[in-house]
Amino acid sequence: MKFLKKLFAPGPAKARPVDVKKRFELIGRVGQGSMSKVWRARDSMSGKPVALKVLDKAKTARLEKRFVGLNRPPEGVVAIGLRHPNIVRTHEHGLTTDGEQYLVMEFVEGVGLSYLVDRQNERMKTNCLWYAVQLGEALDYLHRHQWIHRDLCPRNIIVSDEDVVKLIDFGLVVPNTPPFRAPGNRTGTASYMAPELIKRLATDERIDIFSYAVTVFEMFAKQLPWKTDQADTMESVLQHINTPPRDLKKLVPGIDEQVAATVMKGLANDPRDRWPTVRKMVDDLKASGRRLNLLPADE
Structure with a gap:
């Protein structure tokens, strides 16, 4: 594959x-x-404001041990090659004098998606579907370029002051190739993990579709699909396997039925029952957005 040869x-x-x-x-x-x-930060070489990300050396080393022998590309190598309006731009990456990996990224004036999910203010209610579509476009870009994100969740997403969604973290991204789809490696944020990942089965890009559906569900409902007293615990994670997700329509009575159905399909326990591609899921959300007049005119 061309992208792997280049990588x-x-x-x-x-x-x-x-x-x-x-x-x-x-x-x-x-x-x-x-x-x-x-x-x-301000870069003394360019004089421009940037976001400077420095990776913890010990934690990065522990993560790399999980992929020993697979030649997994580091975050900087992945991020610097990504060019999409809904993905934060990485200008540079390398090592610090302390041996830590660093990334120099565009600085986005805005707020975290987690903040908007918690606030559920008028801005969030008005733009929720549009934010979901933009996030899906970013994920579709990754999948078309043969990457699996593995950690899609609100804390890895920023919304700019102009309501542009930006995916900002690529620390767990892996190539969509057989060695990285093999059973056994369980990484990600527990509350957004697909059942097959939790069970350490073989995986593919459909684990991202599940995480995307959980994220969109939470964007609308301010709750995760599974009721839990404490997120990211073993008890909460096992619900992804043993308990059907709650009905989005019951938690958000005013939600459009087709939008709710689109999200719920992405939460299917069996990956074969989910959307086959994130592109199809996003297109379905976009169709609903146009019908409801909730997207910008040029969309």
Whole structure:
């Protein structure tokens, strides 16, 4: 496959490690994930504001051990090749003088999708379907370029002040190839994991369709599809296998029936019963959005 040949081809000589404290003016922390810290910063080389992401060295090493022998590309290598309006642009990646991986990304003025899900304000209610469509477009782009995201959830998504959705994290992305679809490797955010991933079965891009459906369900309902006292616990995860998801129409009585049906299909326990591609799911949401006049005129 062309993309794999390009991905794993010998690259240029390695750049020198970067002293991020000297090169960047760290203005403030804007995020912290399970494996990284993100700052709003000013790049002294360009003078422009950027988002500087530095990966935790020990946690990154533990993750890489899960894929030993598979030549999994690091996040920076994946991210810098992505070009889509709903994916944050990565300008540069490399190693710091402390041996940590870093990424220099566009800085997006906006808020996390998690914040909007919790607030359920007028902005969220008005644009929820449009946000869902944009997120689906980003995921479709990844799938068309033969990537599986493996960690789609609201905390990895930003909505700009102009209501543009941006997927911002690619730390668990893997190539959509047989070695990475093999049974056994369970990574991701528990509340959004597909049943086959939890059971350590063979996987494919349909695990992302499940996570996407969970995310969209939560966007509309402010709740996960499974009732739980505490998210991301073993008890909550096992519900994905043993308990049908709650009906979105019952939690959000005013939701359009076709929109609800589209989301619920993505939550099917058996991947064969889900949407076969995220493209088909997004197209169904877009059709509903046009019918309901909830999308921009050019969509």
